[in-house]
Amino acid sequence: MDPNKVEEASDSEDGEMASVMGFSGFGKKARTFDLDAIFETTRRTAIERSQRILEERQNDTQMEEEGESSKSAKSSVHTQRDKAAAAASSRKQESDSSSDSGSDSDSDSDLIGPPLPPQHTAQDDGNELMRPPPAPGSTAHSDEDDDEEEEDDDDDDDDVCNPVKKIPDTHEITLTHGTRTVSALALDPSGARLVTGGYDYDVRFWDFAGMDQALQAFRSLQPCECHQIRSLQYSVTGDVILVISGNAQAKVLDRDGFNVMECAKGDQYIVDMAKTKGHTAMLNSGCWHPKIKEEFMTCSNDGTVRTWDVNSEKKQHKSVFKPRSFQGKKVVPTCCTYSRDGKLIAAGCQDGTIQIWDRNLSVHTKFHCRQAHIPGSETSCLAFSYDGVTLASRGGDDTLKTWDIRNFKKPVNVATGLTNYFSMTDCCFSPDDKLLVTGTSVKKDEGNGKLVFFDRTSFQKVYEIEVTNSSAIRCLWHPKLNQIMVGTGNGLAKVYYDPVKSHRGAKLCVVKSQRKEKQAETLTQDYIITPHALPMFREARQRSTRKQLEKDRLDPKKSNKPEPPVSGPGRGGRVAAHGGTLSSFIVKNIALDKTDDSNPRQAILRHAKEASENPYWVAPAYTLTQPEPLFAEESEEDEEADKEPEWKKRKI
Structure with missing residues (x-):
């Protein structure tokens, strides 16, 4: 059957269906594609692209051999890319015209169906061969910008090759902790606060965001009383601080220095240290997981x-x-640390192990x-590298060594001549x-x-x-x-x-x-001077000092003039006569009294006559x-009894 007739029949059926359903038509007609032409265009594009790549490579090798500058090489590459882009755009237009030849003229405005493969192929070619246009408000890249970018890249390469250039030592600031050794140093994970501790028992808190050029600590305290601070470290989250001192009990403080926890102290009379609740001797080091x-x-x-x-x-x-020595005896650990993943615990001991x-x-x-x-030297620090493979040890024998934990028999590198007088000298990566x-x-002074x-x-000293x-x-x-922080x-x-x-x-x-320091406000008395005030309200003018002293000298109260000696009987509690002292008064009135009071009966009967004639106290009432x-009269028997000797008298 003729295909033209089939198409006319389908069009008539569509028209009848549209009239039945009540609308004019089914929309625009879909575009048709010539697949053979599309495949041919794609094949030619691929061949041309491969040829261009080969030409560019040949040109690059020639320019390297001739030793031409990078700027001329870029310009030639840009011209070739521009030509290729122009050719790609012309091919794109040809493909568009060829593909649009079999379609309707009004179908260009609104396409129906899948996108054209040649069009997308040409767009991909343009993206690879041409630079995108600059965004609105931005400037296009020039050759000079490219040169600057290359120089920056070269600098970065130099920094990568030479790690010494990454050491930040161009500027420094000095924080004064005290006058004695700074034996502990810690920074929180965010780097906002620094904590220092020393032999003066003090722990000082420094806040970089809150400090000014005066560089003053915002808090100072003594968490362990009179024990030297040996180690400080922030936790992983930075909310608490571990304090290791010369005491047997470690402490945990919060960010403001308040006590959170204190470890228990063990019983020093128990032989097996695993059976005690805590340490029984001075702490040496500590760290967080x-x-x-x-x-x-x-x-x-x-x-x-x-x-x-x-x-x-x-x-x-x-x-x-x-820790145990080769003979199985107890060994004192001087430092300890976790591995980076927290699975291993390392300790350096006094016997050099x-x-x-x-x-x-x-x-x-x-x-x-x-x-x-060396046995007997205190290993002051152990530090794992960030990759978790290398362990660095700082010894008390003036050495620094690195170890590979996969082969832990011999050190990988050794540096000697590094004097170490302290048991907490650090090393870090x-x-x-x-x-x-x-x-x-x-x-x-040495x-x-x-x-x-x-x-x-290489373990060479580079800086x-x-x-x-x-x-x-x-x-x-x-x-x-x-x-870098240094104590x-x-x-x-x-x-x-x-x-x-x-x-x-x-x-x-x-x-x-x-x-600026705020000056203390002091209250001062203001003098109000009125020129026409009455004389009674005027303040006396201050005279010369000499005249004022002479006047005060004449005043007995201001000059504290002593009282003159008492003349006469005495007054105001003071005693006169014979020097006016208490002892002289006693001698005169009591000690030199002639009256004899040895017989108390006679002393009382002296007042009997006066009491009977002139009674005053008891007698008037009765x-x-x-x-x-009525008194008993004495008889003859009593007189005879009085005459008997004393030893014959009956004892009553």
Whole structure:
């Protein structure tokens, strides 16, 4: 059958259906495509594209051999790309015209059906070969901008190749903690607050956002009374602080310094330290778990490493790890730390060993190096790298070593000659894990303490910073702020930063001007002077000082003139005569009295005649009713009895 007739029949059926349903038609006619023409156009486009790519590669190799500049190379590439883009646009127009030849003229405004493959192919070609036009309000990229971008890329490449350029040491600020050694240093995870502790028992809180150029701490306290602060650390969330002191009990403080928890103290009379609730001797170090915010760890001179839980009601330890020497004897751990994933617990001991346990198995060590440092030297710090493979140890034998925990028998690298006089000298990794930092100690007036930087792979000393004329003990490189904090032996805490490479932290307080001190308001009496006041209300003019003193001298009250001696009988409680003293009065009136009171009966009878003639007290009351007294008369028997000797008288 003829296809034209079939199409006419279908059109007549559509017209009848449209008239029955009550509308004019079924819309515009769909476009038709010639598939052979489309495939041919796509094949040609692919061939031309491959040819252009080959030509560009050949041109690039020729330009490299001839040593032409990058700017000329870019211009040639741009011209070739422009030509290719023009050719692609012409091909696009041809394909559009060829595809539109079989369609209706009014179908260009509103297309029905799937998009044209050649059109999209041409658009893809244009996107790859031509740059997009600039957005409204923006400027187009020029060759100079490209050169600047290349220079920036080169600088970034240099920074990647040379990690020394990433050390932020162009600027520094000094925080004065006190006059004694700063033995503890901690920054919260956000980098907003710094905490320092020292041998003066003080813990000081510093807020970078709240400080001005005066650089004053906003709070100072002594959480452990008269015990030196040995370690401070913020938890993972930054809401509490672990305080390790010379006491046997660790404390946990909140961000404002208020007490949250105090660990229990163990019984020092129990031999097995695992049976006690807590430590029985001075603490050496402690740290928080990197993943569990409630768990922390401490080590002590009682020869144990203990883990704790802040929320524990009994305040006793969770688990106990007991380091042992080669002979199985007790060893004192001097420092301890968690691995980055929190699965391992490492401790450096006084016998020079480094012992590592699995956190869930507290009996036997998982890794044990028996000659990590010289026996008897205190290993001051252990630090895991960010990738969790390398362990750095700072020894009391003036060395810094790195270890691969996958092969823990021998150190990977060793650096010697790093003087260490303190049992808490730090070492830490840089945020990009390419550098290792530690501090050196000096004696008084014998040089400057330094902060030494080592390359992690080659372990060459690549940089050093002279901190101050005292030992550099604590060091901390915060990854978020990109700032380095150092605690020194003369009571200072230094912060090193770079205005370009560092963020917030010390940059917030150095831009604030120092606040003026508010003067205390004092109330003063104002004198009101009236020129026409009465003389009685006028204030006397102040005369010369000499005349005023002479006047006061004549005044007995102001000059405190002593009273003259009493003449006469005396007055006002004062006694005169014979010197006017109390002793002379007693001698005159009592001691020299001639009356003899040795016979009390005669002394009383002296007043009998006067009492009978002139009664005054008792007798007048009984004058009417009192009978006359009758006295017994003496007989002869009584007289004879009186004459008998004393030894014959009957005792009554």
